[in-house]
Amino acid sequence: MAALSGCAGTSSIFNPASVNAQEISSLIQTIYIIAAIVFVIVEGLLIYAAIRFSRKSAPPASEIEGNVKIEIGWTLLPAIVLAIVFFVSLKTLSSVAYLPPVSASDPPGQQPVTVRVVGHQWWWEFDYPDLKITTADELHVPVNTVVYLEVTSNDVIHSYWVPQLGGKIDAIPGQTNHTWFKVTQTGTFDGQCAEFCGVEHGDMRLKVVAESADQFQTWVKDQQSPIPSLSGEAAKGEQYFLQGACVGCHTIDGTAAQGKVGPNLTHIAARSIIAGGVLTNTPENLTKWLTDPQAVKPGNIMPNLHLPADEIQALVAFLGSLK
Numbered sequence: 001m002a003a004l005s006g007c008a009g010t011s012s013i014f015n016p017a018s019v020n021a022q023e024i025s026s027l028i029q030t031i032y033i034i035a036a037i038v039f040v041i042v043e044g045l046l047i048y049a050a051i052r053f054s055r056k057s058a059p060p061a062s063e064i065e066g067n068v069k070i071e072i073g074w075t076l077l078p079a080i081v082l083a084i085v086f087f088v089s090l091k092t093l094s095s096v097a098y099l100p101p102v103s104a105s106d107p108p109g110q111q112p113v114t115v116r117v118v119g120h121q122w123w124w125e126f127d128y129p130d131l132k133i134t135t136a137d138e139l140h141v142p143v144n145t146v147v148y149l150e151v152t153s154n155d156v157i158h159s160y161w162v163p164q165l166g167g168k169i170d171a172i173p174g175q176t177n178h179t180w181f182k183v184t185q186t187g188t189f190d191g192q193c194a195e196f197c198g199v200e201h202g203d204m205r206l207k208v209v210a211e212s213a214d215q216f217q218t219w220v221k222d223q224q225s226p227i228p229s230l231s232g233e234a235a236k237g238e239q240y241f242l243q244g245a246c247v248g249c250h251t252i253d254g255t256a257a258q259g260k261v262g263p264n265l266t267h268i269a270a271r272s273i274i275a276g277g278v279l280t281n282t283p284e285n286l287t288k289w290l291t292d293p294q295a296v297k298p299g300n301i302m303p304n305l306h307l308p309a310d311e312i313q314a315l316v317a318f319l320g321s322l323k
Contacts, residue, residue: 011190013163019182020096020166027092112146119158119171122204123276133223136263138271139208142216151177159195183210199299205277237318269323
């Protein structure tokens with residue numbers, strides 16, 4: 001498989017990091033090997049025929065029409081190859097398509113985690129119903145733990161895909177699709193919407209952060225904690241946020257902001273990316289986003305509010321305090 005080594009990258013299916021992705025990667029490589037063997041045999045026969053039966057040295061042609069043995073052979077061999085591919089594919093499909101049962105015997109810290117994934121134009125919402133956590137763009141999960149995904153969409157058809165963690169699953173309005181994965185190593189894995197969903201489809205990204213059970217529990221506690229008491233510039237930004245248009249679209253738990261149009265911002269400062277994965281989460285990028293979100297991501301649902309510079313500065317200080 002040396003020829004495939006160049007395909008192994010940060011988000012490559014040939015660099016699997018979950019039980020599901022390993023099954024899929026193994027299937028693909030098996031089919032590639034079978035296809036390569038068939039290719040070599042067929043091309044070898046063609047080259048042999050081209051040389052052996054060239055005009056200068058071709059022997060007299062022999063009649064093979066009606067040769068039952070040859071006809072059975074070239075019918076049976078492809079059928080056998082296809083049958084092998086079918087049964088290998090069926091085995092992989094059965095192992096990744098069906099949700100593993102919830103087991104009470106799972107050790108503490110490895111109980112299954114359920115996440116509701118909602119596609120929006122153009123960002124991802126992650127809701128942990130059992131943990132009372134809602135976040136965006138960045139999905140945190142514990143390693144060696146089954147994660148159930150309930151996938152749907154708020155607007156058009158999207159497709160959730162993290163290549164290193166498993167296959168694609170469509171996010172369809174009014175319908176919930178189910179899938180699962182089990183990460184086998186810590187790390188951060190890049191994902192992408194895999195179904196064309198509008199002008200910013202290519203910038204509908206996400207990250208999956210896989211961490212140890214202890215690290216995940218720490219993240220959960222941080223996400224469940226109330227927002228801190230603020231002072232100075234951050235407190236001023238909080239007032240701008242709660243008295244302005246922001247509350248109509250965004251939620252910040254524990255405040256009057258309960259909008260459901262845009263991402264939940266309760267702990268936005270703890271996220272590594274914003275704006276559907278287009279920007280890393282820094283004060284400079286947050287300032288750029290608040291100054292003109294349409295310049296950063298044309299067509300997104302957040303309008304340019306033409307906020308004054310001092311208000312933007314206060315809002316950046318406020319949002320930067322929500323860890």
